Amino acid sequence: MPSVYIRPIAFADSPQSEEGEAIRLGGGLVYASRFAIIVRDGGRVVSRHRFGTADVQTVLGGLPDSLAEDAIQQWDNLRRTHAPLVCGQRMLRLDQPQIMGILNVTPDSFSDGGKFLDKPDAALEHAHAMLSAGAGLIDVGGESTRPGAAAVWEGDEVKRVVPVIEQLAVAGAAISIDSRRSSVIEAALAAGAHIVNDVSAMRHDPRTAEIVARSGAPVVLMHAPGADGDLHADGDYGDVVLDVFDALRDRRDAALAAGIARERILLDPGIGFGKSLAENLALINALPLYHALGQPILFGASRKRMIGALSNEALAHQRMPGSLMLALKAMDAGCQMVRVHDVAETVQAFHVWRGLRDAALTDFSQLA
Structure with a gap:
């Protein structure tokens, strides 16, 4: 058809x-x-x-x-205008990009694995630094989803994320839980998380949709081609831009059918998940298309492998300039949320971007 x-x-x-x-x-x-x-x-x-x-x-x-x-x-x-996301006492407006700061409490994440594992004070200090720098919310994850990462027992994942979330909630931060397991998501929401960021788009665990619907929490549905064990597998596309569009539409509709309100669904094209360099570049150039799905768009490419592939194999900690370039590309595409490691630098870039946008809106000489 x-x-x-x-x-x-x-x-x-x-x-x-x-x-x-x-x-x-x-x-x-x-x-x-x-x-x-x-x-x-x-x-x-x-x-x-x-x-x-x-x-x-x-x-x-x-x-x-x-x-x-x-x-x-x-x-x-x-042309749809999106309502703000309610995160406890905080409201995240979606009429301009929000910066989501990454906090990995994992041993093996590709960029900062082990840096904050079993170090709650260091993790919280980093989270507060990101908030002070202008992050709209903190994305807390306890499982690495890089290619080849070892599986994590959900009990360990809960132990990693819950103490950090509890402390951030006391401080009044807006928090998302980066997980694909319903038990972890349920524990994180009980600890004070406000948003669910599921890299499997609720395919990994059938209970997740029920938990999200019952909680009323917003949910991010990310595209990844693989099922269960390996999210990066089965990346076989006829046209990656349109295939990802169709897949995200299917997951959006599944969320709606599960009773999740439309205004609480965000979509993420899944840069780096089961996609080649050429496919990632095609998706990034096509980001404005995904507004046609009618949901806010989250973009996450911070320090990812594609930047190294385009930059003489720069290591993860050397990819900040490329990450900024991609963040600005996402802002130019109208993405409502940008997930990053380098918060202070991205916020500064956003402020300049916003200044240029405001200046253009008030430049009435264009009517002459």
């Missing part, structure tokens, strides 16, 4: 620079002015047409009935 996709392909600094013929992408500070409407059938792209906002009614009206309803929904989704 044919599928349709609407991909933003041209952008404006402000709506007035296009005399109003631009849409506000995902309710943020990014404006799209031209689009491609793509039809795929049997895994093959059969048509691609470009259009501007002035032509949208004609273009959508010319689609077959079997595609028109989905295309209209995607157009509405591209």
Whole structure:
């Protein structure tokens, strides 16, 4: 059965620079002015047409009935404004990018494994430093999901994350739990975590959807091609950009069917999970497309292997400049949340990015 996709392909600094013929992408500070409407059938792209906002009614009206309803929904989704996320006493606004600071209490994470394991004081000191630097929330994880990482017993994972989460909750921080196991997620939420960040998109553990729905916590659903043991396996794509779109739509719909409210679902294209360098680059260039799914987008590529592959095999601790470049690319794509190791540097880059956006919005000389 044919599928349709609407991909933003041209952008404006402000709506007035296009005399109003631009849409506000995902309710943020990014404006799209031209689009491609793509039809795929049997895994093959059969048509691609470009259009501007002035032509949208004609273009959508010319689609077959079997595609028109989905295309209209995607157009509405591209312009959807997202409500803030409620995290205890804190509200995370999604009309601008939020910086998520990474806190790994693991022995073997690819970048900072072992640095904070069994060192609660050091972990909390690092978390507070990230918050002071401007992180909107802290993502606490007790299991490495790098390729080849050893499996972790869920009891050990709970012991790693719960004490840190309890202390951060007392301090009033917004907290997410990075886990794919329902028992860990349940313990983390009871300890004070506010958001569930599941790299398996709730495929690994069937109880997770029930727990998330009952708790009312927002959930991040990340794309990874592999099942259960190896999230990086089975990365066989016809068109990685559209295949990931379809997979995220399926997981979004599964979450809705499980009783999770739409405004509490975020999506993550899963950079580095079961994808080649070329596939990761294609996904990053196509990030604006994923707003057509109608959910906030989380982007995480901090210090990942692809940066080293493009930078003379730079080691993980040497990948901060590349991480900043990708974070800014995500902001330019309208992503609502950016997950990073280097919080202070990313926040500073964001402030400059935000200043440029604000200046463009107030530059009325473009109307002359």
